Amino acid sequence: MQITIHRAEQIGGQITRISTAKDNIIIDLGHILPNSTKNKDVYDDDLAVAEITKGCSAILYTHYHGDHIGLFHHVPNDIPQYIGEVAKQVVCRKYEQLSHLPDEAGKQKYQHALNIASNLHTFHEKQTLHFGDIIVTPYFVSHSAYDAYMFLIEAEGKRILHTGDFRRHGYLSKGLLPTIQKYIGQVDVLIIEGTMLARKNEAILTEAELSRKAAELMKEHKYVFVHCSSTDMERLASFKNATRQMPSYRPLLADKYQKDLLDIFSTTAGQKRSSTGKESTCFKFGTIYMYEDRNIKLKNWMISNGFTMFVRSSEKFHSLLDQIFSILPTSERPILIYSMWDGYINREDTKKEDYIRLQKRFATIESLHTSGHATTDVLCRICELVNPRLAILPIHKEKDTDFSSIGIPSHLQKKVITKNHTLSNIDIEFI
Ligand SMILES: [Zn+2]
Ligand SMILES: [Zn+2]
Incomplete structure (x- = not known):
C-alpha cells in the first residue's frame, strides 16, 4: 500500500492518494488558499490534474471548502468524484453564482465547473463505498462547512482514518467522540488535520x-x-x-x-x-x-x-x-x-x-468568531481514541508546527511521521 500526501505542511491545497496493488483513490483535491502565496497553484490546470489523478478509481471530498475541492473542475470526465448530498447543492449554487461574473473568461471557466459540479456523485453517512479492493465509509463531522465528513478507508487488511477538517465545539459536534468509539475504534494509520497547532493558546468559544x-x-x-x-x-x-x-x-x-x-x-x-x-x-x-x-x-x-x-x-x-x-x-x-x-x-x-x-x-x-477546527486537546483525544498501530500523519498544518508536542502520550509521539517512510508494507510519501 502507498499513501501519498501533497502539501502536508501548509493549510490549503490538500490532496491525499491511497493506493493498493490494484486500485487507488484520492481524498480531497484542494487549491492552495487564494492569498497564501502570490504564485499560482502548480496543479491548477487540466494537464497537471490529469497527471496526479492518473489511474485513480475515484476522488472523494471531505467538504466543500476550496482548499479541499478547488481543483475538481480539472478532473478528467472518466474519474467519478464524490461529495455529500447537501455539499453538492452548495457547490452547485456557488458555481452558478460565479458563472454570472462579468468577465467572459471567468464566466466560461465557472460555467464549465458548474457542469462538472452537477455531475458529482453523492454519498451518505455510514454507507460504504467500494472502489475495487478499497472500502470507504464516510462519518459526519461538524466544521465551518456543513455536510463535512471524515473517511475510514479499509484495504489490504489495513484501516486508515482521514479526518478532513473537523471540530468539537459546534452544534453538530456531539456525535464526534461517540461515533469514533462506536464505529471506528482502533486504526493502523491516522491522517489528521493540525490547523490549530499554530494557535494552541487561542481561547475557543463554542x-x-x-x-x-x-x-x-x-x-x-x-x-x-x-x-x-x-x-x-x-x-x-x-x-x-x-x-x-x-x-x-x-x-x-x-x-x-x-x-x-x-x-x-x-x-x-x-x-x-x-x-x-x-x-x-x-x-x-x-x-x-x-x-x-x-x-x-x-x-x-x-x-x-x-x-x-x-x-x-x-x-x-x-x-x-x-x-x-x-x-x-x-x-x-x-x-x-x-x-x-x-x-x-x-x-x-x-x-x-x-x-x-x-x-x-x-x-x-x-x-466575534470561533474556529472551524479542532483544538489541540481534541486532536489528542482523537489520537488516543483511535490509538493508531502504525502511524499518525499530520496534514493541513502550518510549517514548523510540531504535532508530537500537543500532549499525546509518548508511545503515540513516536508514531508521528512527517517524512518519507516505509512501515509494515505501507510506503508513506510526502510531496
Ligand atoms: Zn475546511
Ligand atoms: Zn481546510
Missing part, C-alpha cells in the same frame, strides 16, 4: 457561546450587519438564533445568493430531528428578506424593530449599504459584526483588501 455573545451585541445595537462565510451554516444559525432572541421581531436580510443557501440549509439540516427525535429550529432560517428600496413595509419594519443582514465584501453590497444607511436614523449607529478569521484583516500575507474596505464603511465593528 458556537452556542458565540450566539449568546451575538445576542448581547444585538441588544445594544438595532441595526446589525454580519460578515461571515456564506456557506458556514452553523455560524449563520448562531446569528439567526441570536436575532430570534430579541424582544421585538427583527427581519433577517440577505441577497439572493445567501438566501438560496439558507433555503438549502433550512430544507436539509433544518428538517432533521435530533437523536432523541426532537424537532429543532436551530437550522430553520425561516423567511429571508431581500432589501428593496420600494418595499416601504420592510423599510419601516427594519427602522422600528432593527434587523440582521448578512453581507459580503463585493461591490453590490457597497451600493446596498448606501441605500440602507440613508434610511436609518442618524441617532442609531449600525454595527458590523466580523465573524471570520482575523488573519484576513490584520495579517500581512493573508489580508484581503476588500474585507478591509467593507470595514471602513462602519464606525462600530465587533469581531
Whole structure:
C-alpha cells in the first residue's frame, strides 16, 4: 500500500492518494488558499490534474471548502468524484453564482465547473463505498462547512482514518467522540488535520457561546450587519438564533445568493430531528428578506424593530449599504459584526483588501468568531481514541508546527511521521 500526501505542511491545497496493488483513490483535491502565496497553484490546470489523478478509481471530498475541492473542475470526465448530498447543492449554487461574473473568461471557466459540479456523485453517512479492493465509509463531522465528513478507508487488511477538517465545539459536534468509539475504534494509520497547532493558546468559544455573545451585541445595537462565510451554516444559525432572541421581531436580510443557501440549509439540516427525535429550529432560517428600496413595509419594519443582514465584501453590497444607511436614523449607529478569521484583516500575507474596505464603511465593528477546527486537546483525544498501530500523519498544518508536542502520550509521539517512510508494507510519501 502507498499513501501519498501533497502539501502536508501548509493549510490549503490538500490532496491525499491511497493506493493498493490494484486500485487507488484520492481524498480531497484542494487549491492552495487564494492569498497564501502570490504564485499560482502548480496543479491548477487540466494537464497537471490529469497527471496526479492518473489511474485513480475515484476522488472523494471531505467538504466543500476550496482548499479541499478547488481543483475538481480539472478532473478528467472518466474519474467519478464524490461529495455529500447537501455539499453538492452548495457547490452547485456557488458555481452558478460565479458563472454570472462579468468577465467572459471567468464566466466560461465557472460555467464549465458548474457542469462538472452537477455531475458529482453523492454519498451518505455510514454507507460504504467500494472502489475495487478499497472500502470507504464516510462519518459526519461538524466544521465551518456543513455536510463535512471524515473517511475510514479499509484495504489490504489495513484501516486508515482521514479526518478532513473537523471540530468539537459546534452544534453538530456531539456525535464526534461517540461515533469514533462506536464505529471506528482502533486504526493502523491516522491522517489528521493540525490547523490549530499554530494557535494552541487561542481561547475557543463554542458556537452556542458565540450566539449568546451575538445576542448581547444585538441588544445594544438595532441595526446589525454580519460578515461571515456564506456557506458556514452553523455560524449563520448562531446569528439567526441570536436575532430570534430579541424582544421585538427583527427581519433577517440577505441577497439572493445567501438566501438560496439558507433555503438549502433550512430544507436539509433544518428538517432533521435530533437523536432523541426532537424537532429543532436551530437550522430553520425561516423567511429571508431581500432589501428593496420600494418595499416601504420592510423599510419601516427594519427602522422600528432593527434587523440582521448578512453581507459580503463585493461591490453590490457597497451600493446596498448606501441605500440602507440613508434610511436609518442618524441617532442609531449600525454595527458590523466580523465573524471570520482575523488573519484576513490584520495579517500581512493573508489580508484581503476588500474585507478591509467593507470595514471602513462602519464606525462600530465587533469581531466575534470561533474556529472551524479542532483544538489541540481534541486532536489528542482523537489520537488516543483511535490509538493508531502504525502511524499518525499530520496534514493541513502550518510549517514548523510540531504535532508530537500537543500532549499525546509518548508511545503515540513516536508514531508521528512527517517524512518519507516505509512501515509494515505501507510506503508513506510526502510531496
Ligand atoms: Zn475546511
Ligand atoms: Zn481546510
